[in-house]
Amino acid sequence: MKSRRLWSLFAALGLAASAHASGPVLVIHAGAGVLRRDMPPARDKAIRAALTRALEAGYAELKAGKPSVDAVTASLTVLENDPLFNAGRGSVFTHDGTLEMDAAIMDGYTLRAGSVAAVSDVKNPILLARAVMEHTPHVMLVGAGAEAFAQAQGIAREKPEYFRTEERWQQLQQALKEDAAGRPHADADTARHFGTVGAVALDVYGHLAAGTSTGGMNDKMPGRVGDSPIIGAGTYANAGCAVSGTGWGEFYMRTVAAHAICSRVMQQRVPIARAAAEVINQEIPAMGGSGGAIALDDQGHIAIPFNTHGMFRGWIDGSGKPHVAIYGDEDDGTGELLPAPAPDDAASDD
Numbered sequence: 001m002k003s004r005r006l007w008s009l010f011a012a013l014g015l016a017a018s019a020h021a022s023g024p025v026l027v028i029h030a031g032a033g034v035l036r037r038d039m040p041p042a043r044d045k046a047i048r049a050a051l052t053r054a055l056e057a058g059y060a061e062l063k064a065g066k067p068s069v070d071a072v073t074a075s076l077t078v079l080e081n082d083p084l085f086n087a088g089r090g091s092v093f094t095h096d097g098t099l100e101m102d103a104a105i106m107d108g109y110t111l112r113a114g115s116v117a118a119v120s121d122v123k124n125p126i127l128l129a130r131a132v133m134e135h136t137p138h139v140m141l142v143g144a145g146a147e148a149f150a151q152a153q154g155i156a157r158e159k160p161e162y163f164r165t166e167e168r169w170q171q172l173q174q175a176l177k178e179d180a181a182g183r184p185h186a187d188a189d190t191a192r193h194f195g196t197v198g199a200v201a202l203d204v205y206g207h208l209a210a211g212t213s214t215g216g217m218n219d220k221m222p223g224r225v226g227d228s229p230i231i232g233a234g235t236y237a238n239a240g241c242a243v244s245g246t247g248w249g250e251f252y253m254r255t256v257a258a259h260a261i262c263s264r265v266m267q268q269r270v271p272i273a274r275a276a277a278e279v280i281n282q283e284i285p286a287m288g289g290s291g292g293a294i295a296l297d298d299q300g301h302i303a304i305p306f307n308t309h310g311m312f313r314g315w316i317d318g319s320g321k322p323h324v325a326i327y328g329d330e331d332d333g334t335g336e337l338l339p340a341p342a343p344d345d346a347a348s349d350d
Helices: 003-006 039-062 068-080 125-135 143-153 167-181 188-192 249-254 257-267 272-287
Strands: 027-031 101-106 114-121 140-141 197-202 208-214 235-237 243-249 291-297 310-316 322-326
Touching: 027 039, 027 068, 027 188, 027 243, 027 291, 039 068, 039 197, 039 310, 039 322, 068 125, 068 197, 068 208, 068 322, 101 125, 101 235, 101 249, 114 125, 114 143, 114 167, 125 140, 125 143, 125 208, 140 143, 143 235, 197 291, 208 235, 208 243, 235 257, 243 249, 243 257, 243 272, 257 272, 257 291, 291 310
Parallel strands: 114 140
Antiparallel strands: 027 197, 027 310, 101 114, 101 208, 197 208, 235 243, 243 291, 310 322
16 A cells, blocks of 8 residues: 555655746755654754745845845755754764865856865855855865865865764764774665755745755765765756755765756756656666655645655745644645556556
8 A cells, every 4th residue: 555655664755846937946855864742842843943044045135136046045054054954063973073064066057166165164054155156266166175165265264173973973974883893884864864954945936946964974084075065966956956965965966866856857847746747756766775855846846755664854835834843644735646666556556
């Protein structure tokens, strides 16, 4: 039965909604993973409040007639500043106890893009990624070169203690103990990915943009770069589609996930909810990966597929009403649940 599929270990949930054509649309995420109903109420409330603040910041830009890249930047700056999430302040640590943050932004109208990787002291990596897009002939800057560019651009930088949270530090210590004992990490989702933030937006001019920011994997090898700053893997936008992913980045890179979704939408004319579910809920799990994504087309149709227990997510459609959700059984009246794991096999249900 379809209901049983939705509650299997990797039951894939897809949310789809149609926005009013006359209004702007904003969708955000803050990571997918093991999100159970036993989360402390205070933390649940804090996460929902943070998602709402990020939505309000981005949507204010859209309502003021600003371009979609401004909305994406505004929302992600709020999330990077909140230690609850694995981006900016609150980023996870590498195996050596250092910080290496990644971010990317893409303007779907112009196909301009900017990204940064392995930066350790930039307060808001998304602002630096945007500066790369707007003030250099390049798409990606990494490490010391990216930090020097941040200094030249007057982009805020912080000392290591600004980014550190005790929760992230203890996650690393637990992982190191398990590494030393030769045991797999007890919390595989925490070990791999958790809390990457992203946004996609449609402005009043019908232009799309996407952005993603992350601290990467807990206990990752120094120098590891995931999908978030890779244009086409974790972040992509064009004239008709915008995508930001969150999950086990190596699989998003191997499937070029964000671009694959947009290719289905633009070239094969597949509806965005189905296109996103095919990549996120079929291709990536088939290879052994997990995670989710947010996707938006130029008509304001939203897709939020994920193949984990939950995903921090929020959206404001053309009606202007904000929605936030965490768990896999929340749909908040936004639309239908897509069959899992394959969105095109509903006819074979028994």
